[in-house]
Amino acid sequence: xxxxxxxxxxxxxxxxxxxxxLAAEQNPSDITTAAIARRMGLTxxxxxxxxxxxxxxxxxxxxxxxxxxxxxxxxxxxAAPSPLAxxxxxxLTHVDFVARHPGVPRMLFGELQRAGESAPKQLARTLVQHYxxxxxxxxxxxxxxxxxxxxxxxxxxxxxxxxTIQGLVMQSLLAGQLENLRRDAPRVxxxxxxxxxxxx
Amino acid sequence: xxxxxxxxxxxxxxxxxxxxxLAAEQNPSDITTAAIARRMGLTxxxxxxxxxxxxxxxxxxxxxxxxxxxxxxxxxxxAAPSPLAxxxxxxLTHVDFVARHPGVPRMLFGELQRAGESAPKQLARTLVQHYxxxxxxxxxxxxxxxxxxxxxxxxxxxxxxxxTIQGLVMQSLLAGQLENLRRDAPRVxxxxxxxxxxxx
DNA sequence: AAAGTAAGTAATCGATTACTTACTTTAAAG
DNA sequence: CTTTAAAGTAAGTAATCGATTACTTACTTT
Numbered sequence: 001x002x003x004x005x006x007x008x009x010x011x012x013x014x015x016x017x018x019x020x021x022l023a024a025e026q027n028p029s030d031i032t033t034a035a036i037a038r039r040m041g042l043t044x045x046x047x048x049x050x051x052x053x054x055x056x057x058x059x060x061x062x063x064x065x066x067x068x069x070x071x072x073x074x075x076x077x078x079a080a081p082s083p084l085a086x087x088x089x090x091x092l093t094h095v096d097f098v099a100r101h102p103g104v105p106r107m108l109f110g111e112l113q114r115a116g117e118s119a120p121k122q123l124a125r126t127l128v129q130h131y132x133x134x135x136x137x138x139x140x141x142x143x144x145x146x147x148x149x150x151x152x153x154x155x156x157x158x159x160x161x162x163x164t165i166q167g168l169v170m171q172s173l174l175a176g177q178l179e180n181l182r183r184d185a186p187r188v189x190x191x192x193x194x195x196x197x198x199x200x
Numbered sequence: 201x202x203x204x205x206x207x208x209x210x211x212x213x214x215x216x217x218x219x220x221x222l223a224a225e226q227n228p229s230d231i232t233t234a235a236i237a238r239r240m241g242l243t244x245x246x247x248x249x250x251x252x253x254x255x256x257x258x259x260x261x262x263x264x265x266x267x268x269x270x271x272x273x274x275x276x277x278x279a280a281p282s283p284l285a286x287x288x289x290x291x292l293t294h295v296d297f298v299a300r301h302p303g304v305p306r307m308l309f310g311e312l313q314r315a316g317e318s319a320p321k322q323l324a325r326t327l328v329q330h331y332x333x334x335x336x337x338x339x340x341x342x343x344x345x346x347x348x349x350x351x352x353x354x355x356x357x358x359x360x361x362x363x364t365i366q367g368l369v370m371q372s373l374l375a376g377q378l379e380n381l382r383r384d385a386p387r388v389x390x391x392x393x394x395x396x397x398x399x400x
Numbered sequence: 401a402a403a404g405t406a407a408g409t410a411a412t413c414g415a416t417t418a419c420t421t422a423c424t425t426t427a428a429a430g
Numbered sequence: 431c432t433t434t435a436a437a438g439t440a441a442g443t444a445a446t447c448g449a450t451t452a453c454t455t456a457c458t459t460t
Binding site: 025026027028029030106109110112113114115125128129152153155156157159160162163164165166167168170171173174184187188190191192194195196 | 225306328391
C-alpha cells in the first residue's frame with residue numbers, strides 16, 4: 001500500500017463524500033470506520049489523523065449537507081419569479097439534490113433517530129428547522145400576494161411539503177430506483193400545488 | 201432473580217411489545233438483545249429460548265405491526281360512508297396507531313434501510329405495499345364516484361398520503377412530543393383533501 | 401413419587417467495534 | 431541535500447455484540 005499523501009482538508013472532504021456514498025448503500029448507523037477507510041483505500045487508523053472520533057466525521061457530514069443543500073435552496077428561491085414558482089423550484093432542487101446524493105436523507109433521518117444529544121444530531125435538527133423557516137417565509141409572502149390561499153395553515157403546508165419529499169424518498173427506497181424520484185417529482189408537486197394554490 | 205416462568209407464546213408477545221417500546225426511545229438498530237432482556241427482567245440468553253436469533257425477534261415485530269395496523273385500517277375503511285371519508289378515517293386511524301406506538305414507524309423505516317435482504321425487511325416492504333394497494337383501491341372508487349378529481353394521478357395521491365404521515369412523524373420526532381401528532385393530523389389532512397377532492 | 405419438558409440462569413465464546421500506540425513514509429520548505 | 435511535520439501503516443487495546451454452553455428451576459404428565 002503506497003498511497004499518496006493528501007493535505008488534511010482534502011482528505012476530510014473525501015471522507016465526507018465517502019460516508020454519504022456508503023449511506024446510499026447501507027444503514028447509516030451500520031457504517032463503520034473500517035468500511036469508510038477501506039472505501040478510501042486507507043487503513044482504519046488513518047482516519048483518526050483527521051478526525052478526533054467518529055462523531056466528528058458525522059458532524060462534518062452534516063455540515064457538508066447543511067451548506068450545500070441550503071445554498072442550492074436559497075439560490076433556487078432567489079431565481080424564482082413568484083412564491084409559488086419558488087416553492088416548485090425548491091421542491092425540484094431538493095429532489096435533484098437527493099437524487100444526486102441518495103445517502104443524504106438516510107443520514108439525516110438516521111441522525112434524528114439517535115437517542116442522546118450528539119453534535120451531529122443537533123446539526124441535523126437545526127438544518128431541518130432552518131429549512132422549515134425558509135419555506136414558511138416563502139409561503140407567507142405567497143399568501144400576502146394572493147398566490148396562495150389565505151385559509152391554509154402555514155405549519156401544515158410546510159409539514160406537507162417536507163413530508164411529500166420524504167414520501168418520494170421512501171418510494172425510491174422501496175423500489176431501489178433513483179430514476180423514479182425525478183420522474184415522479186413533478187406529478188407529486190402538482191398535487192401539492194393544488195392543495196395550497198388559490199387558483200384552480 | 202426468581203422470575204415466574206411464562207408460557208412461550210405469551211413471552212413472545214411481551215418481547216415484541218418491549219422491542220416496540222424501546223424503538224420509541226432509541227435508534228432501532230441500536231436495540232441490543234441485552235437491552236430487550238433487561239427491560240423484560242430477564243437475562244439475555246433467555247430470549248434465545250423463544251427465538252432462534254435476533255432477526256426472528258424483529259420478524260415477529262413486523263408481523264405484529266402488519267396484523268394490527270392493516271386490521272385497523274381495513275376496519276376504518278369499512279365503517280366509512282364514502283371513499284373520501286374512508287381516506288380521512290384511515291389517515292386518523294394510522295396517526296392514532298402511531299401515537300400509541302411511536303416505535304413502529306421508526307422500526308419500519310429502520311428495516312427498510314437495511315442493506316441485505318433479511319426476512320423482517322421483506323415483511324416491512326410487503327406491509328407498505330399492501331397499504332399502498334389498499335389506498336389505491338379507495339382512491340379508484342372515489343374517482344369513479346366523482347368524489348375525487350378524475351385528473352389526479354393515483355400513484356402520486358398514494359405517495360402523498362403516506363408522505364404526509366411520514367412528515368407528521370418526522371415533526372414529532374423533532375419536537376419529541378406525541379401530542380402534536382393528533383393535534384396536527386386534521387389540519388394536514390385538510391390540505392390533502394384539497395389536493396385530491398373534486399369539490400372546493 | 402418419578403420422569404419429562406419448557407423456561408430460566410450464569411458464564412463464556414468468537415467476532416466486531418471505535419480508538420490508540422509505535423513506527424515509517426511522503427512531501428515540501430530551508 | 432537535509433530536515434521536519436504531516437500523513438499513513440500495522441498492530442495492538444478494551445468494550446460490546448449476538449449466540450452458545452452447561453446447568454437449574456418450575457410445572458405437567460405418567
